[in-house]
Amino acid sequence: MSEEETYPHDPNDPREPMPKLLHSFYEGRAFVSCTRCGESLSDFEDGYRISKNFKGDEVIIEYALCMPCLVAMLDEASDESKESLAKFQEERFRDVSGFDECSLCDKNFSDVKDDEYGLVGVCHGDDMVDSAMICFGCMEDMAAIMSEETRKTWDKFREENFPGVPSDFEPMPTQPAPMTT
Numbered sequence: 001m002s003e004e005e006t007y008p009h010d011p012n013d014p015r016e017p018m019p020k021l022l023h024s025f026y027e028g029r030a031f032v033s034c035t036r037c038g039e040s041l042s043d044f045e046d047g048y049r050i051s052k053n054f055k056g057d058e059v060i061i062e063y064a065l066c067m068p069c070l071v072a073m074l075d076e077a078s079d080e081s082k083e084s085l086a087k088f089q090e091e092r093f094r095d096v097s098g099f100d101e102c103s104l105c106d107k108n109f110s111d112v113k114d115d116e117y118g119l120v121g122v123c124h125g126d127d128m129v130d131s132a133m134i135c136f137g138c139m140e141d142m143a144a145i146m147s148e149e150t151r152k153t154w155d156k157f158r159e160e161n162f163p164g165v166p167s168d169f170e171p172m173p174t175q176p177a178p179m180t181t
Ligand SMILES: [Zn+2]
Pocket: 034, 035, 036, 037, 038, 039, 065, 066, 067, 068, 069, 070
């Protein structure tokens, strides 16, 4: 806690130290490698994205994807899914960061903390540059607009990396990365 408080912080710099919440629960330390390609995360200049789904305090699934892998996963989505997802985000994406509010609806963390929810962090090295929380309802809404084909891409990723995790796992991202500008 005090570590974070003493971190030199420029208000114009969105970087902050990686919160423990985004550490790998299973490894008991920060993520070191990409779940998909296995490369060392600190080597990616564009950073990487951590996703963790919780049910209450329990971690259901967690993974880190380097930007090339994340882009590749998103790129495998059908054109139809990409379009509906872009539209969905345009309509729903709120300009909020952090874990206190759902980035797609007006629920607060306290409304969802006993249920399922997802936390996402965009990271560079040991720093986090952006973060978001998504409530279960919004995850379901997002899942509902994806085509069968797109779901299969993520199902395959899940089966290969997390055998035994129930198939209602839905890792669809919010904004893929700060890479549009
Ligand atoms: Zn990768």
